[in-house]
Amino acid sequence: MVLLLAWHESLQGRARAWTRATMQTALRLVAVLPLVCWMWRRIWQELEAREGDIDFLGRSIPFLREEEMRSLDGGSFLGSGGNDSARLLQWGGAPVVRKEFHHDGELLFMMREARLMLELCGTAGVPRPLALGFQPLTVIQEFVGEPYDKFLMQCSVQGVLRSLDQLCRRLGEVHAQGVVHNDLKVDNITVSGSVHRPVLHVIDLGWACCTGRVAGNFSLETGEEDDFPREGLGAECHWMAPEVRERRSVFASGDVFSLGFMLQQIADSCIQPWLAVPLWRLGKRCAREEPSCRPCLPKVTRALAALRRGLLWHQLQEPFLLMVRQ
Numbered sequence: 337m338v339l340l341l342a343w344h345e346s347l348q349g350r351a352r353a354w355t356r357a358t359m360q361t362a363l364r365l366v367a368v369l370p371l372v373c374w375m376w377r378r379i380w381q382e383l384e385a386r387e388g389d390i391d392f393l394g395r396s397i398p399f400l401r402e403e404e405m406r407s408l409d410g411g412s413f414l415g416s417g418g419n420d421s422a423r424l425l426q427w428g429g430a431p432v433v434r435k436e437f438h439h440d441g442e443l444l445f446m447m448r449e450a451r452l453m454l455e456l457c458g459t460a461g462v463p464r465p466l467a468l469g470f471q472p473l474t475v476i477q478e479f480v481g482e483p484y485d486k487f488l489m490q491c492s493v494q495g496v497l498r499s500l501d502q503l504c505r506r507l508g509e510v511h512a513q514g515v516v517h518n519d520l521k522v523d524n525i526t527v528s529g530s531v532h533r534p535v536l537h538v539i540d541l542g543w544a545c546c547t548g549r550v551a552g553n554f555s556l557e558t559g560e561e562d563d564f565p566r567e568g569l570g571a572e573c574h575w576m577a578p579e580v581r582e583r584r585s586v587f588a589s590g591d592v593f594s595l596g597f598m599l600q601q602i603a604d605s606c607i608q609p610w611l612a613v614p615l616w617r618l619g620k621r622c623a624r625e626e627p628s629c630r631p632c633l634p635k636v637t638r639a640l641a642a643l644r645r646g647l648l649w650h651q652l653q654e655p656f657l658l659m660v661r662q
């Protein structure tokens with residue numbers, strides 16, 4: 337560098353101006369080189385991740401052609417979120433759910449959800465994806481029972497408390513796989529089996545992510561800017577933990593928040609005060625703003641068990657009375 341500068345000083349007139357311009361350009365290039373390398377790395381990571389998802393899914397489940405998809409039209413409507421709708425139909429002699437995304441831009445989200453469902457491999461009763469369609473964007477998945485609220489309306493108080501205990505265990509199974517659900521609510525739980533021997537299923541992994549990541553944020557996972565459809569994610573998504581809405585890292589405590597919100601909702605609609613009051617208090621403790629102040633799942637399970645022990649036999653046998661029943 338010193339030699340270069342000395343040589344530059346020895347030059348005269350136009351040669352000196354030309355050398356100066358060349359050296360400035362070279363210096364600028366050196367300065368932007370790390371930025372270019374960083375951007376290149378991010379693009380490369382993204383390409384690798386997308387290819388990885390397609391490869392992984394392609395090895396595990398069939399991709400349906402357009403005409404095959406058309407043969408799966410119809411069925412009965414189950415529910416619809418902002419970006420998709422779900423229908424129940426028969427496929428290969430078995431009931432399946434067809435979840436169809438409304439916009440082509442949701443390809444990445446669909447693949448990520450399908451991949452997580454595959455990787456969880458039935459853990460916590462999560463439905464297995466059976467096939468994918470790209471025109472329109474569709475996941476065909478196992479049908480795993482009726483909505484949780486419909487089940488609650490048929491339950492005794494004992495049944496409700498047992499199902500909540502089972503739900504805590506189901507959530508714990510998801511967390512043990514290093515996954516946080518991030519969107520736990522009554523709509524995203526189904527029940528198969530009978531009222532007396534219920535099996536709970538956690539469904540809808542659209543917001544799920546690995547522990548310690550930012551929900552719906554591709555930038556941490558694959559290097560791309562966050563383009564997850566976050567519209568409507570604000571004051572109205574009260575059941576989601578603040579760290580999900582504020583794009584902070586999420587842990588099991590995020591799902592404890594949503595569980596707490598749900599306990600409070602159930603308590604709000606229950607007209608048996610000896611159940612509603614303790615349930616609401618437990619929900620409030622779970623739904624604290626600060627993640628470190630929320631109880632862990634085993635602690636919630638113990639609190640539910642204590643609640644059950646505190647009730648009289650006839651109270652446990654009573655039907656669970658919701659406001660809507662009156």
Ligand SMILES: Nc1ncnc2c1ncn2[C@@H]1O[C@H](COP(=O)(O)OP(=O)(O)O)[C@@H](O)[C@H]1O
Nearest residue numbers: 414415416417422433463478479480481523540
């Ligand atoms: N695999 C499934 N088995 C049974 N019911 C399902 C299944 N998948 C979805 N549903 C029903 O369809 C509704 C909407 O599906 P969901 O996956 O939650 O999509 P979203 O909330 O994003 O629209 C659910 O609330 C549930 O009632």
Ligand SMILES: [Mg+2]
Nearest residue numbers: 417523524540
């Ligand atoms: Mg849902």
